[in-house]
Amino acid sequence: MSKSLSKRPSKSAAKAKKSAPHTSEVEELAIAKPSTRMAAILYDGMLILALLFLVGTVLTVIGTLLTMETGSESSQAQSLPTWYQNVIMTPSFILTLVGFYGLFWRRGGQTLGMQTWRLKTVNNNGHLLTWGQSFKRVLAASIMPLIFGLIGSVIGGSRAILLTSVFLGFVFNYAFCLFNSRGLAVQDMLSNTITLKMPKTENEGLWRVIRNRKRGK
Template sequence: MPKSLPKRPSKAATKSKTQHHPSMQQISDEEPTIAKPTTRVVAILYDGMLILALLFLVGTALTVIGTLLTMETGTQSSQAQSLPTWYQNVIMTPSFVLTLVAFYGLFWRRGGQTLGMQTWRLKTVNNSGHLLTWGQSFKRILAACLMPLLFGIIGSLIGGSRALLLTSAFLGLIFNYVFCLFNRRGLAMQDMLSNTITLKMPKVAHEGLWRGFKNRKKNQ
């Protein structure tokens, strides 16, 4: 006589086995944690490429407009002139700042994530766990620029060269995240100054950027 086939486990038994299996429980029990500085820096590098492209487009458009409005155009390269200092300080610099604020503010308000942050499952929220307002976004950006600005001023006072200024400002940016290593909660400088926080989201709770946009729109 042929041997009887083994009985299939019931759905209830399979569910019970899944619930008690430690490797399956690990994903469901995972919770958001404060993002590590290395992950945050990598996400910034991702976003940096897009930001540089946006700033280049804005700068090119403003340069063309400024040249047409404030300068006499020649026909030879030797007749080329630089834009007036007042135009660079009053028009171009604020436009670059507004571009930066608009980039981060739009993404933080809609889904809490930029494109680079989405890649690494990072999400920025306020201390209550809600998405940032425009005011909170602006405050966080200013807080993130504080140390690069201070380091840049120190660098300009020491050497005065453009290269030293940029290097000093970059060191100030890195300082924001080195600060995480000395803060007992792992917060960056801009987190503390703006009362916001960047979290590393678990896979089960991770929400895609465009889905976050749609959900934000539904809740409004």
């Protein structure tokens, strides 16, 4: 984030505000609050978990067939090799998140949950994100959960402590908004993107964007 952006409204906010109708009933465009962001994530969470579960199941089956001997009894069950979990499964989960968010952000700047809460993610110029910017934003959002997870593994090492630490890192991304002068989350700052709360008159739904693009082809 440049100093100029920290002292005046972002280009994305100025651009959207310029095109909004000038009536007293129109909401001001603003940076989304952490509570609203979390609510949108809860909406999207079920779909994301389903996608991750599907990817995890497929990779587990493949990993079992390729790296382990299968037995006929439950006592013969084994865990997947650590290298397979770290080199194959973890990057695949990240790519799944990039694919999910990238697809929605590139189409209309909104996931289904974000559309419900009138949130929109754009870059600092007010344009929809590219695949590269989407990838950078997802990675930026993963840094603090990863750091907290590493700390948790050093402190305790149990699965419960590890998952709790990762969750706290995730919450930290949005709690950071409360201490940032502009209300930016960690991933906003690291990826030079921003999530806005759209006025009702400016909140064009994702499906309408897709339909309009199809009609224009």
